[in-house]
Amino acid sequence: MNDMKAYEALCRGFRWNIPERYNIAADVCDRHATDPNRIALVSVGERGDTRNITFLQVQRLASKMANLFAALGLARGERVMLLLGQSPWTAISHVACWKAGLVSTPTSPLFGPDAIAYRLGLAGVRVAITDLASLPSLLQAASEAPVLQHIFLIDGDEAGAPSLERMLETASDNFTNVDTGANEPAFLNFTSGTTGFPKGALQAHRSMLGHIPGVQFGFDAFPQPGDLMWSPADWSWLAGLMDVLMPAWFFGQPVLTFRAQKFDPEQAFRMIGEHGVRTALLTPTMLRLMRQVPDPVQRYGARLRAVISGGESVGKELHEWSRHTLGLPVNEMFGQTECNLVIGNNSRLLPLRPGSLGRPVPGHTAAIVDDKGQQLPVGTIGNLAFRAPDPVMMLEYWRNPEATAEKYANGWLLSGDLAQVDDEGFFWFEGRADDVITSSGYRIGPTEIEDTLIKHPAVVMAAVIGIADPVRTEAIRAYVVLNDRFKPSETLALEIRNFVRSKLARHETPHEVVFSDALPLTVTGKILRRALREAASEQSSAR
Secondary structure, eight states: OHHHHHHHHHHHHHOOOSSSBHHHHHTGGGGGSSTOEEEEEEETTTTTTTHHHHHHHHHHHHHHHHHHHHTOOOTTTTTEEEOOOHHHHHHHHHHHHHHOOOOOEEEEEOOOHHHHHHHHHHHHHEEEEOOTTTHHHHHHHHOOOOOEEEEEEEEETTTTTTTHHHHHSSSSSSOOOOBBBBEEEEEEEOOOOOSSSEEEEEEEEEEEHHHHHHHHHTTSSSSTTOOOOOOSSOSSHIIIIIIIIIIHHHHHOOOOEESSOOOHHHHHHEEEEEEEHEEEEEEEEEEHTTSSSHHHHHHHHOSSEEEOOSSOOHHHHHHHHIIIIIIOOOOEEEEEEEEEEEOOOTTTTTTOOOOEEEEOOOOOOEEETTTTSSSSOOOEEEEEESOOOTBBBSSEEETTTHHHHEEEEETTTEEEEEEEEEETTEEEEEETTTEEETTTEEEEEEHHHHHHTTTTTTEEEEEEEEEEEEETTEEEEEEEOOOTOOOOOOHHHHHHHHHHHSSSSSGGGGGGEEEOOOOBBOSOBOOOOOHHHHHHHHHHHHH
């Protein structure tokens, strides 16, 4: 059952309450530290050892770190790079930066030296915190970005990179938070760089408050008694940091953390069951892998209450599997580095529309507009856009006023995604603006084709791009990953093409099917169609 009237009443009655002065650290840590037993993190080590970390412990360590930053002479608004994955020190370091009025700059440990150097240089980072595994890349990057002066290690003690814990031993655990304004910079996340070089989306302290309606909406009235939050999404990315970790802490709820070398669906279910995870963010790619695990509830005792997903369409097959196997729907959410958790689904309030982005989260306004920011009629493909100002919206692209200006049109932030809205107010993703295929006069989004491809019993994952064609402008090429029971063949390729033709329009049928062992993914698990297009272009040029 769902209650559209209740949803519409929530939207009508919603009012933002953003104070003039606001500091994230006070909200996600300090106010919960008054209870010395309140658990912030359930941290599982590589050997399976588990330790609970309280908000009071987080507060004391973050205060020590804030004092260290002050002793180093870091000025208000300076950037601190956190080249870390899912670690208690990652969370503590963010809180420390915010206490000290600094801008935390999360950076994925999967990046190589060039990517790190680019971020160091652009952000003007003087202090970085990392681990032994990422130290070689950071040192190589630092040779190209000499602005970096201090490196601290969370798990070692090296010449030129001292132990963070050792540096904090003599620091005071008493620190008065900098009196930051709600619109003052708090964290700098870089975009995934699907077009051009990555841009730094600068977010304010108010962004924490801007995220809360989306978290409560997607996680079905979060928090509920007994909620334990977890996601494999690394905290170096906005989804892990601001969809999972910090919103849970905002409400004083614990978060499970462990870092696997790669996503293992069996391990994921085991940890969910063993630790009693109730709410989780799981990308469609993760869900597809988890779908292959037999009897997860019976074998591992998984008892999830709410799951959100995003980044690409979940699709009807995964929705049905989740309902049947996990006993719950997957609430798809939409957001991006510049403006996060603004559209979504809540199956208790809205009817489930597999493949839909959902409707605007209470407090946010979405529309389909043309390139000049004029709203388009229902059913018309255009730019998915969000009304400015909005507390969850970025302040700017770091040191890039031109790109910042191009992001907006007539008071709307342009997402860079193409979509349409139906007559019930549900938004439907059609693809990135640069992913849209133009073939025989049709503008074709890849998502629907990919969703159909993975319904074929042989296909585990799929990606669709357009390749140059002298007659059609672009021909549709599908890259597919097969499950272990099937082998590539021309017969199977034809069967898959005919399967799509039987489900979709003729002009949406792939002209080619290419079998792949794996698909290129961003570190957040999204299919990187741009990489496939570039590879296809290079192959064509070579011929």
